[in-house]
Amino acid sequence: MRNRHPHIVCVVGTVALMVLTSAATSWAQAGTEPQAATPVRLSVADAIGLALKASHRVGEFEAREDGTKAAVSLLAAAYRPMVSLLAGYTRTNHVDQFAIQLPGAPPRVIYPDIPDNWRSRLDLQWPIYTSGRVAALDRAAQAEQGAAGKDVATARADTRLDAARAFWTLVTATESVTVVEDALTLVEAHLRDVRNLLVAGLVAPSDVLRAETNRSRRQVLLIEARNARDVAEADLRRVTGLGAMVPIELAAALDGPPPSIPAFDDLLGEARKSRPERQAIALRVDSFAQQRTAAAAGSKPVVSLGGGIDYARPNQRIFPRAGAWKESWDVGINVAWPIFDSGRTKADVAHVGAAERAARQRLAEFDSVLDFDVRQRQLDLTSAVAAIAAATAGVTSATEARRVVAERFAAGLASNTDVLDAQQALLGAQLDRTRTLAAVKLAQARLDRVLGR
Secondary structure, three states: OOOOOOOHHHHHHHHHHHHHHHHHHHHHHHHOOOOOOOEEEOOOHHHHHHHHOOOOOHHHHHHHHHHHHHHHHHHHHHHHEEEEEEEEEEEEOOOEEEEEEOOOOEEEEEEOOEEEEEEEEEEEEEEEEEOOOHHHHHHHHHHHHHHHHHHHHHHHHHHHHHHHHHHHHHHHHHHHHHHHHHHHHHHHHHHHHHHHHOHHHHHOOOHHHHHHHHHHHHHHHHHHHHEEEEEEHHHHHHHOOOOOOOEEEEEEOOOOOOOOOHEEEEEEHHHHHHHHHHHHHHHHHHHHHHHHHHHHHHHHHHHHEEEEEEEOOOOOOOOOOOOOOOEEEEEEEEEEEEOOOOOHHHHHHHHHHHHHHHHHHHHHHHHHHHHHHHHHHHHHHHHHHHHHHHHHHHHHHHHHHHHHHHHHHHHOOOHHHHHHHHHHHHHHHHHHHHHHHHHHHHHHHOOOOOOOO
């Protein structure tokens, strides 16, 4: 039956198509719209923990430590016997058989023609005395393993310092942005007051221009402060391995009680005892000493036990030869004593001895520099703590001075320049205090690193 209202069907179809298209678009957008990432709240301890997990340098030194552990296991195996299973096949040319004719008996073949030779052996080798060479190499490998472990501790200490530095730099940059934003708010409020006074004819147009110039400077300073904060945040993300889309919330503030500072002798003693770099150098000195002992044993005898079971066709140890599988065994003691090696052992000892002397000099140099490092970090922390009181007093005085000048300006007793100068002094005092508080945190982190904490 023909449809009497084709235009109605067309309209209904168009509307249905629009509804389906809109629904499909909404579903697609709902499926592709990125979900808001959960903010990560970080304390300095959290940042250090993430940095240790994300550090490739720590992973590199851990892999090297695993290599030294394998080397220790390898040298420990040198004390134990080695058992090998050997097999082989040899094809030889045909030879004339050799036989003996005895009276009243058939000929007896003494040397038959056997071109196919098969041989298998279960072999045992066991060095039972090496003149202390293997033992010295084992002790050297264990010392190197300990040094590799201290290298891992050094990498972890560097990573902790890097994470603390990045964390407190971001906290400082964030606090600086807040300080500049508050200063800009004060400047804009003062600019509105000056403009109102200009309308009332109480100030000159130049006062408005000065206030606008001051606001522009604050805006530039705010842009720079925000850029510094973004750079510090990117640095913290690099250190901790956090993605660029993960929001970060800082669970820390610069304000806090100042740290206590122990005496220099106590700090130096702790540093010499705990610094992993010093421990690594000392262990490598011991490793080189053991290697020198092992090298000196190169001119001494080595005694080893050997033996095995042969199963061959023909078995060369059985006479007369026969084209059949036969077994035999042997056991013996071997002594090797290099009585002349053209100076190889002497050169090896000299080479390792030079490396040992170099390591001892490096340890002495480290101790001489360590004294200065501890003194420097102690003085940095002491001066930073002492500066907190002065910076705080500066902020208090600048705040009160700005308030008094603002009230005098409102009463017509102070000039616009006085207000701008007071605002500038307050901003400088607040930024100085922020930098001083940050200096305390960074100085404490650097002191901890020098002490090997």
